[in-house]
Amino acid sequence: MLKRAVATLTKESSGENGHSKTPSSVSATGETTPNGPPSAKSTIDSHSGGSETPDKKWRLSHIFSGHSLPGTRRSTSRAGSLDEPRPSAVKKAQRIEEKERKAIEQEKVKERIALLRKQSDLRAAQIETPDQRARYGEEYPPEWNKHHDEWANISTICDDAQIGDTVTLRARVHTIRDVSSHLVFIVLRQQISTIQAVLAEESEVITGHMVRWAKRLPLESIVLVRGKLQKPREPITGATTQQAEIKVQQLYLITAPKETLPFNVYDAELVLKKGDDVDSDHGVESDGEGPSHDENHSIERHEGAVISQRVRLTNRIVDLRTPTAQAIFRINAAICNSFRSHLDKNGFLEIHTPKLQGGASESGSSVFMLDYFGRPAFLAQSPQLYKQMCIASDFKRVYEIGPVFRAENSNTARHLTEYTGLDIEMEIVHYYDAIRVIDGMLKSIFTALRDNFKPERELIKRHFPHEDLVYPEDTLILPFAQGVRLLKESGYVEEDGSIPKEDEDLHTRAEIRLGELIKEKYNTDYYILDKFPSSVRPFYAMEDKKDPKVTNSFDIFIRGQEICTGGQRIHDIEELERKMHRLSISPKGMQEYLEGFRLGAPPHAGCGIGLERLVMLYLNLGDIRYGTLFHRDPRSLPLQKNDADELRHPEASTNPPPWKHPRLALKADAESELRDMQPLEKLIANYGDASNTAWLDDRYKVWRHPDTGAAVGYSPFKGYAMIIGDPLCDKTQLTQVVSAFLQFIKKDAKLKPIWMMVCEEVEEILGGRLNWCSLSCAAEERVEDPAKNPARHDPEIQKKVRHARKEGVKIQDYSLTEDVPEDVIRETNERIEDWRNNRKGEQVHMTDVHPWRDMSHRVYYIARDSTNKVCAMVVLHQLSPQHGWQIKWALDFPGAPNGTIEHVILHALENNAGSKMTFGASATSKLVAKHGLSKVTTKWLTKAYNSLAEHNRLTNKGEFRQKLGAVEDRVYICYPRHGLSPAGIQAIIGFFKQ
Known part of the structure; x- marks a missing residue:
C-alpha cells in the first residue's frame, strides 16, 4: 500500500495525467486513509500474547473500543467464561487490528507526502508564469x-x-x-x-x-x-x-485552523439516522471515502459519524458554525425582535433594571450571593421588583430583555443557572387585560417565525424533527383545577403513585401528559392554565377576590411545557405587608421596593418568559443548551485555579516557567541556567498527585513541553504509550500541554496512547474535546483531614493497634529535614527483600518499591519490634499543596506483630493532622462509563471488570483504606475511539503486572 500511495503522489506531483482512483485517498488535511480490505492472515492470536483466550481478548477489545456487542450465545465450556463472538464480530476485531497496523504505514506515507509537496512547490515556482x-x-x-x-x-x-x-x-x-x-x-x-x-x-x-x-x-x-x-x-x-x-x-x-478540529462542520451537519442516539458510543471517524459524487459532480450527503452532545457543547465554537446552530440563533434573534417590535407598537417602554440587588429572593428561589464591597448582595433572579417599581413611577407599560440568574442545582434538559428573560409589566383595569396583551404578543412571534423563517425552520427540522406549532385563533384558557381534573379522568398518577391535587403545583411529567391530553381534545400545542393555587405562587401574586385559595395568575404552555409565568400583582401596601408577614418574608433589603407601594401604585400585572426555553420548545430541540450560545448550568465554569502563589517551589513554576519569570531572570547567573527544565521532583511537589510519583521509576519516560517545561510521564509497552496521571503543569495550561504531548506520541514516538488515572479536568479535555472514550474503575483514596480519622474509633482497628503496642512495636520518624542513616537504609532494604520474596500470586501495581529516591520530598516512619528488628515501614511523598501527601508505601514485613501496619499508618496520619492525604489509586467496586460507551457496552464491560476485579482481588485495598477514613475521588481511563485492540487490552493488564 505504501509503495502504491507514494508512486501515485509522485505521479501527481510531476503533473502526469491520470483519472483512476488511487488505493489510498488523501484528505484535505493531508491524512492518508487506506481503502483496501484487511489481510486474511491477520488474526487475533497473531497480535496477542499471554494466557487470555482469543474470544476473551476480542470481547474486551470490542467493549473498550466503544462498540455495542452483537448477539452471542452463551458458552458452557468453563465457569465464568465470556461468550464466544460470532464470526462476523471476529472479522470486525481483525479489521481493528489491521487498522492499527496500518497506522504506522500511514505515518510514513504522510512524511513522504510532505516531502513530495515541498518538491512540487519548488517545481511549480520554476515553471509557472507570474500570472x-x-x-x-x-x-x-x-x-x-x-x-x-x-x-x-x-x-x-x-x-x-x-x-x-x-x-x-x-x-x-x-x-x-x-x-x-x-x-x-x-x-x-x-x-x-x-x-x-x-x-x-x-x-x-x-x-x-x-x-x-x-x-x-x-x-x-x-x-x-x-x-x-x-x-x-x-x-x-x-x-x-x-x-x-x-x-x-x-x-x-x-x-486556516492552527489546531486539529475536534470535528468538522460537514460531518456535524450530516442528517442523523433514524433512532441514532447522539450520546451513544458512535465515533467521529471517516470511512476514507468522502462524500459521494456522480458524473455530474454534484455533492450529495451521506450518512456519517454521529457527534455526541458533550463533544458539541465542549467545542461550542465549532458547533456554532454549523448551519443548524446558525439557524437556531436566527430564530432566537427573531423572537427578541418580534417581542420588542410588537410591544413598541403597543405603547410599551423598554427598560434596563439592575442585576445587583441588596435583598435575597422575592420568589423563594435560590440566589447567587456576592461580596459587594464588604456587604452582601445578590444576582437578580428576575427584574420583577424593579418592573413593579417602574409601574409605581407611572411608566404605565414596560418590558425588558435581560439576564436572569437562578442558583438552582438542576442538571436537567430544561434548566439553566443563567438565561435570558423576556419580561413585561403593565397597568391594567382587569386581570384579563394582561392576558390578552401577552397572548397577542406571543402569537405575533409565532406568526413572524412561520411567515419569515421557513428556510431556517426546515433546516433545523432535519436534525430536530418536529411538527409546526399548532395554535388556534382563539387561545384556550383552562382553569388550573380543570387541568388537574383532566389528568385524573385520564387515570394519570405520579411515579410514586400519588394523584395530582388542585392545591399543589404540577410536576414536569404531569405537565407533559396534560399537554398531550389537551392536544387530543382541543388540537392545540399552545394554551394557558389560569387561576393557580395561592400555595404555589410568590408573595406578590394577587388572590382572587371570589376565591382566596387561587390567584389571578397563569402559566402559558407550548408542547406541554411551561414557557411563561405571569399574573396580577398586589398593589395595596397593607395587603402586601400582611401577606409577607404571613409567609415569614423579611422586608430587609426590599425597602426601596415597598416604598413605591406606600407612595401609591396602580393595579398592574405582567409576566416573565424564558427565551432559551421558548426556543427549545418551539423548535423541539430536546435540550435547552442547544438554544443557548454558551450555556451556564451547575456544571459550568470548572475550577481553573492558578497555584503560582501556593507552589512549594516557585522557581519550578510552569506559569510562567523560570526563563519567562522576570524576577528569576534578574537573579540568574547565566542564560543557560534559566533554560534548564524544572526538576521533575519539584514539579511533583508543585502540581503532582499520587499517580505522578510513579514517574520516578526507571520504566517511565518523561516528556517535557518546550514552552512551559510541563511534564508528562509515559511508559512504552508493546506499541502503546501507557500514560499515567495528569500532566504536571498549571491547570490553565492543561489543554495546551495535552495537545502538544499527543502530537509527540503520534508523530515522534509513534505509539498508540492509553491515558490512565486522570482527573476530571483532563478527562474533560480527552473525552469532551477530543471525543475519546473514557471510563472509571479506580479512585484516589483521599483522607481530607487525618485529625477526623474514623479509624481512631473503630474497635477492630484499635484492638490491632493496642496489640502492636503491647508487643513492643516502636516507631521512629524521619522528617523532610532529617537524613535517614545509612545503617537504617541498609537494614530496611534487607527487610524489603524479605517482603518481596514472601509475596504470592500475581501482583497488580503501577510502581516498584524504591523508597530512597527523591528523599528531600519524603517522610519515613520505620517500626521496630521488641527485638529492635525493622518490622514495618510507611513512606509519605509530598504532593502539590492541593493534594497534600501520598502514603506511597505501607509495608508490613514478614514476622511483624499483628496490628503493626495499622499502628504505623495511624501514627503517620496523626502526625500530619490538618494536611490532606491520599493512599493513591485503587480499584472501585463499580465501573462507571463516562463518555463514548453505550448502555449495552457498559453492561458487558462491567461484567468483564467484575470478573477481573474478583480474580485479582482488586478492591481489597480500597476496603481497608476506607476503614482508615479514605473517601473515593474517581480517576479515569481514556483512549481514542476504536483505539484499543485485543493487544491493547493485553498490554494494559501486562503493564500493571510487569
Missing part, C-alpha cells in the same frame, strides 16, 4: 479591498439571471471532493448557505499545481474566491445553492 502564480496562494490582490462591500453573499445567488456573472466572495471551506489530479470540488459556506466551487486544470490559466494546492486546504479555512457563475448539469443536492456553481478563477487562503 499563474498570482491566481492562488496566501496573498490576494490588495486592490480587492477597495470593493469589499461588493463581495457576494451566497444566500443571494439564487436565480438563472446571474449565470455568467463574475463574483468574489469570502467563505469557509465546508468540504472538499478530490475527483482527479485535474479537478476538485470545494463546498464553500457562509453561515447557513453553501455553494459548490469547481476548480479544473485549464491550459495556460489554471495549473495542475493550483488544483493540488486547493485539495490540501484544511477544512474550516477561510478563503477568498473569484470566479464565474455557471449552471450545473443537474441540481446540486449537497449545497443550498442548487442551480448555480462557481467556476474558480482565483483562490486565496485567508486563514
Whole structure:
C-alpha cells in the first residue's frame, strides 16, 4: 500500500495525467486513509500474547473500543467464561487490528507526502508564469479591498439571471471532493448557505499545481474566491445553492485552523439516522471515502459519524458554525425582535433594571450571593421588583430583555443557572387585560417565525424533527383545577403513585401528559392554565377576590411545557405587608421596593418568559443548551485555579516557567541556567498527585513541553504509550500541554496512547474535546483531614493497634529535614527483600518499591519490634499543596506483630493532622462509563471488570483504606475511539503486572 500511495503522489506531483482512483485517498488535511480490505492472515492470536483466550481478548477489545456487542450465545465450556463472538464480530476485531497496523504505514506515507509537496512547490515556482502564480496562494490582490462591500453573499445567488456573472466572495471551506489530479470540488459556506466551487486544470490559466494546492486546504479555512457563475448539469443536492456553481478563477487562503478540529462542520451537519442516539458510543471517524459524487459532480450527503452532545457543547465554537446552530440563533434573534417590535407598537417602554440587588429572593428561589464591597448582595433572579417599581413611577407599560440568574442545582434538559428573560409589566383595569396583551404578543412571534423563517425552520427540522406549532385563533384558557381534573379522568398518577391535587403545583411529567391530553381534545400545542393555587405562587401574586385559595395568575404552555409565568400583582401596601408577614418574608433589603407601594401604585400585572426555553420548545430541540450560545448550568465554569502563589517551589513554576519569570531572570547567573527544565521532583511537589510519583521509576519516560517545561510521564509497552496521571503543569495550561504531548506520541514516538488515572479536568479535555472514550474503575483514596480519622474509633482497628503496642512495636520518624542513616537504609532494604520474596500470586501495581529516591520530598516512619528488628515501614511523598501527601508505601514485613501496619499508618496520619492525604489509586467496586460507551457496552464491560476485579482481588485495598477514613475521588481511563485492540487490552493488564 505504501509503495502504491507514494508512486501515485509522485505521479501527481510531476503533473502526469491520470483519472483512476488511487488505493489510498488523501484528505484535505493531508491524512492518508487506506481503502483496501484487511489481510486474511491477520488474526487475533497473531497480535496477542499471554494466557487470555482469543474470544476473551476480542470481547474486551470490542467493549473498550466503544462498540455495542452483537448477539452471542452463551458458552458452557468453563465457569465464568465470556461468550464466544460470532464470526462476523471476529472479522470486525481483525479489521481493528489491521487498522492499527496500518497506522504506522500511514505515518510514513504522510512524511513522504510532505516531502513530495515541498518538491512540487519548488517545481511549480520554476515553471509557472507570474500570472499563474498570482491566481492562488496566501496573498490576494490588495486592490480587492477597495470593493469589499461588493463581495457576494451566497444566500443571494439564487436565480438563472446571474449565470455568467463574475463574483468574489469570502467563505469557509465546508468540504472538499478530490475527483482527479485535474479537478476538485470545494463546498464553500457562509453561515447557513453553501455553494459548490469547481476548480479544473485549464491550459495556460489554471495549473495542475493550483488544483493540488486547493485539495490540501484544511477544512474550516477561510478563503477568498473569484470566479464565474455557471449552471450545473443537474441540481446540486449537497449545497443550498442548487442551480448555480462557481467556476474558480482565483483562490486565496485567508486563514486556516492552527489546531486539529475536534470535528468538522460537514460531518456535524450530516442528517442523523433514524433512532441514532447522539450520546451513544458512535465515533467521529471517516470511512476514507468522502462524500459521494456522480458524473455530474454534484455533492450529495451521506450518512456519517454521529457527534455526541458533550463533544458539541465542549467545542461550542465549532458547533456554532454549523448551519443548524446558525439557524437556531436566527430564530432566537427573531423572537427578541418580534417581542420588542410588537410591544413598541403597543405603547410599551423598554427598560434596563439592575442585576445587583441588596435583598435575597422575592420568589423563594435560590440566589447567587456576592461580596459587594464588604456587604452582601445578590444576582437578580428576575427584574420583577424593579418592573413593579417602574409601574409605581407611572411608566404605565414596560418590558425588558435581560439576564436572569437562578442558583438552582438542576442538571436537567430544561434548566439553566443563567438565561435570558423576556419580561413585561403593565397597568391594567382587569386581570384579563394582561392576558390578552401577552397572548397577542406571543402569537405575533409565532406568526413572524412561520411567515419569515421557513428556510431556517426546515433546516433545523432535519436534525430536530418536529411538527409546526399548532395554535388556534382563539387561545384556550383552562382553569388550573380543570387541568388537574383532566389528568385524573385520564387515570394519570405520579411515579410514586400519588394523584395530582388542585392545591399543589404540577410536576414536569404531569405537565407533559396534560399537554398531550389537551392536544387530543382541543388540537392545540399552545394554551394557558389560569387561576393557580395561592400555595404555589410568590408573595406578590394577587388572590382572587371570589376565591382566596387561587390567584389571578397563569402559566402559558407550548408542547406541554411551561414557557411563561405571569399574573396580577398586589398593589395595596397593607395587603402586601400582611401577606409577607404571613409567609415569614423579611422586608430587609426590599425597602426601596415597598416604598413605591406606600407612595401609591396602580393595579398592574405582567409576566416573565424564558427565551432559551421558548426556543427549545418551539423548535423541539430536546435540550435547552442547544438554544443557548454558551450555556451556564451547575456544571459550568470548572475550577481553573492558578497555584503560582501556593507552589512549594516557585522557581519550578510552569506559569510562567523560570526563563519567562522576570524576577528569576534578574537573579540568574547565566542564560543557560534559566533554560534548564524544572526538576521533575519539584514539579511533583508543585502540581503532582499520587499517580505522578510513579514517574520516578526507571520504566517511565518523561516528556517535557518546550514552552512551559510541563511534564508528562509515559511508559512504552508493546506499541502503546501507557500514560499515567495528569500532566504536571498549571491547570490553565492543561489543554495546551495535552495537545502538544499527543502530537509527540503520534508523530515522534509513534505509539498508540492509553491515558490512565486522570482527573476530571483532563478527562474533560480527552473525552469532551477530543471525543475519546473514557471510563472509571479506580479512585484516589483521599483522607481530607487525618485529625477526623474514623479509624481512631473503630474497635477492630484499635484492638490491632493496642496489640502492636503491647508487643513492643516502636516507631521512629524521619522528617523532610532529617537524613535517614545509612545503617537504617541498609537494614530496611534487607527487610524489603524479605517482603518481596514472601509475596504470592500475581501482583497488580503501577510502581516498584524504591523508597530512597527523591528523599528531600519524603517522610519515613520505620517500626521496630521488641527485638529492635525493622518490622514495618510507611513512606509519605509530598504532593502539590492541593493534594497534600501520598502514603506511597505501607509495608508490613514478614514476622511483624499483628496490628503493626495499622499502628504505623495511624501514627503517620496523626502526625500530619490538618494536611490532606491520599493512599493513591485503587480499584472501585463499580465501573462507571463516562463518555463514548453505550448502555449495552457498559453492561458487558462491567461484567468483564467484575470478573477481573474478583480474580485479582482488586478492591481489597480500597476496603481497608476506607476503614482508615479514605473517601473515593474517581480517576479515569481514556483512549481514542476504536483505539484499543485485543493487544491493547493485553498490554494494559501486562503493564500493571510487569
